[in-house]
Amino acid sequence: TQLLEQSPQFLSIQEGENLTVYCNSSSVFSSLQWYRQEPGEGPVLLVTVVTGGEVKKLKRLTFQFGDARKDSSLHITAAQPGDTGLYLCAGARYNFNKFYFGSGTKLNVKP
Amino acid sequence: DADVTQTPRNRITKTGKRIMLECSQTKGHDRMYWYRQDPGLGLQLIYYSFDVKDINKGEISDGYSVSRQAQAKFSLSLESAIPNQTALYFCATSETRQGSGANVLTFGAGSRLTVL
Numbered sequence: 001t002q003l004l005e006q007s008p009q010f011l012s013i014q015e016g017e018n019l020t021v022y023c024n025s026s027s028v029f030s031s032l033q034w035y036r037q038e039p040g041e042g043p044v045l046l047v048t049v050v051t052g053g054e055v056k057k058l059k060r061l062t063f064q065f066g067d068a069r070k071d072s073s074l075h076i077t078a079a080q081p082g083d084t085g086l087y088l089c090a091g092a093r094y095n096f097n098k099f100y101f102g103s104g105t106k107l108n109v110k111p
Numbered sequence: 112d113a114d115v116t117q118t119p120r121n122r123i124t125k126t127g128k129r130i131m132l133e134c135s136q137t138k139g140h141d142r143m144y145w146y147r148q149d150p151g152l153g154l155q156l157i158y159y160s161f162d163v164k165d166i167n168k169g170e171i172s173d174g175y176s177v178s179r180q181a182q183a184k185f186s187l188s189l190e191s192a193i194p195n196q197t198a199l200y201f202c203a204t205s206e207t208r209q210g211s212g213a214n215v216l217t218f219g220a221g222s223r224l225t226v227l
Contacts, residue, residue, distance in 0.1 A: 002152075004153075009151065031214075040220070041221070042115075042201050043201075044218070045216065045217075088153060090154075090216070092214060098159065098169070099144075099156070101146075101155070102153050
């Protein structure tokens with residue numbers, strides 16, 4: 001079993017639609033990060049959230065860290081084909097400095 | 112040049128062969144990691160190292176070994192490769208960012224390994 005569960009696993013939408021990806025756990029994390037990975041490349045950091053209830057915006061992307069620091073969500077407004085990729089959440093536990101990754105959400109935005 | 116360089120990028124080998132994947136970084140980070148990625152499973156931690164004399168097992172270390180030859184170099188070995196080790200392998204580095212308390216991972220481009 002994985003420490004972080006992501007949903008949905010796959011998402012195929014039309015350009016202009018909105019979507020939300022969820023990252024849930026029963027464990028508490030000191031910080032949570034979102035990465036995006038494109039084919040043939042390694043994951044690239046999008047955002048880090050460290051405070052319970054924190055909301056961060058990156059252009060059309062909105063990230064939220066749950067109040068209890070056990071879950072997070074990524075919301076994309078008006079998705080574009082350039083948003084296509086694999087989205088991964090990763091949590092860091094206190095004192096260990098290791099990252100635990102979710103299973104990923106594969107997003108396809110059709111023109 | 113990339114901040115984190117992995118070699119080889121692609122490798123096909125046979126069951127029982129010894130394989131080494133190499134990673135070098137120019138970030139100056141102390142911490143280095145090896146992850147394995149399988150479809151539907153995200154990234155799983157194999158080994159990590161916080162400095163040259165510090166090596167730690169991750170979630171799936173069985174069948175793998177590592178060597179931290181220098182601060183900038185961290186290699187992953189499969190002593191006797193088996194087909195279920197076919198996967199995409201990533202090396203990553205990190206440092207602790209000032210103020211946020213959150214480490215950030217910088218990944219290499221990956222090494223795709225196929226074991227026949």
